[in-house]
Amino acid sequence: LDLSRVAVILVLIALSAATARIALRRRARTATVTRPAPRPARPVLLMNPKSGGGKVERFGLVDECRRRGIEAVPLRPGEDLRELAEEAVARGADAIGMAGGDGSHAVVAEVAARHGIPYVVVPAGTRNHLALDLGLNRDDVVGALDAFTDGTERRIDLATVNGRVFVNNASLGLYAHVVQTPQYRDAKLRTAADTMPHFLGPDAVPPDLRFTGPDGTEYSTAQLILVSNGPYLLDRLEGLGTRVRMDSGLLGVVTLTVRDASEAVRFTTLQATGQIRRFPGWRQWTAERFEVRSGGPLAVGVDGEAVTFEPPVVFAAMPGALRLRVPRHAVGVSPAGRAVHLLSRSTVAALVAVCLGRAPDGTGRKP
Template structure:
């Protein structure tokens, strides 16, 4: 381990400690200002909530109050804010240098695997044409991969089934997470390997697999020079999901007309009806691990493996996809209610339940039975897979890695 990386690790570890000390020093020396700042934060939070959940004059009044309180926060806490931001920048930059770009999930000394008959399904409409911009079809053909491009009206699941019947031993999908789940279902059912190509809008599954979402064609190396790992899938009733299933407010918004064309406007239009003072609570009921029964919560999120909600910079990523556990997060309005993991989970309702399944809108009959399918999917990824080049994050894993580097050990245990 080079001396430069060890010094950078020490600097990165010291930066957040200095930020905490600066905050404590401001609170002690300027207690009145600190209290006013905290009150301004509370006013901004309440005003933003009112702006989201009200209509008419009250919404605009809340916007004005939030703006004024935010300006007061800036005036009172400008020096502290600059200190905190500078500390986080130092942490991210020094941590990035200290950790370097580590190989994740796989290593170069693994024997390469090459598809005998690889088939790539491409949704040309996903990601506003990301596949076409990347020249994905031509890049796949150069690697000897058969390309099937979806046309309007095509049945993606049927095309994936036909590819397997025609002898495909590796199925790839270039599209959004909803499309990834459909093709992954076919791959799981027939026991063939699956390749995720990040050609959708957000590509959360690709990101949690460790793929670089900016390198669309690079994911094709999984067909020609890849290795496999087993990852879990989630199942609700008979529907597979690779990321999550959302019940409550998000599911209602996703299924509304016009959401795909104007997402922000749709949220602004529907939130007062869904979360305002006259909103009826969602008809959702479930039991928590301690035996308590909950009902009427505005959000129930069930994920294929738990999200790391503590991560600064990218809250919500899943560190692992092979724990055999579902992540369950519930909230009532802006207030978190509970978070836990389980192998199974059930939601009851007196009517069909809207579900946002990997971003796609469904209507499912209750009860909704969620289960984890451990190691259900053979995922093939590039053998020399490299993560996106990013700074360190305030997570336990990155902090532990920095401690190892500072002590002269490899970043990856």
């Protein structure tokens, strides 16, 4: 391989990367329809002072709201968040937001969707996964308030599990139990993957989680079932991944079945190297509706909160249910929408083959 051919390969790779980034930006921007949003007359922001280790106080959100003409409503001990949201709407709120974690966002977003008023996400929680997938800057808590005063509007989906709204995901099996552990807030699904082998000992009983796969096949168990409000781009469970868009009108469904400890080791290895889709017990598809059956009550982790439902547990998409306001300065594209696997082994190999005068399919024939 002489230097001229090396140069050609590098140029081709660089051009591939550049054009892919441009195309992806254009696709991400055109995939979501936004429009200018007039400033609301009576905006209201509910806030949980305890979320995110006290971000409401740390960023002075009450004073920042006052300067912008936004009514600030802190959640006090013993108060019900849903009732506060309903009361704000009853007082005439024509735009409502929440400064808190994703579980709180789900509650207030449901109220906003039901009344048809715009909703604002202020990332004042711990992880703020919803804000991440909406393309908001999670570090700019105060800047998120600009959605009220200088924002654009678009429609996004919500999802439900047995009638309860969620904005990110709901899980059954191992993860639903991990939600209740102290390590959950810091590690989330990584904790589930690390804990998996402990649930596969000789005395372990397979979870009674019955469901139908995308091809109509009936399954009687799974160690993990993850249903998301829009499909995730997943290479590994650690960090969960992000959604390219949240207006497809579809749920993302992931099921993981591990039969023994040796498979658990294999799965852990694949997920650590970003190759979980190669695991034979991994299934991922999209659906408008998904149902899980069982012989008894099921623990479900809903946007990070532990809930118990009587079966069947039914998930459903709510296409375009929420009017979302975001700041005009927000990127508006999730990390999944910005990321491309530009230098995959197959792509580089094909480029090298072409530069060597061989067919990219390995036949040795020149193209």
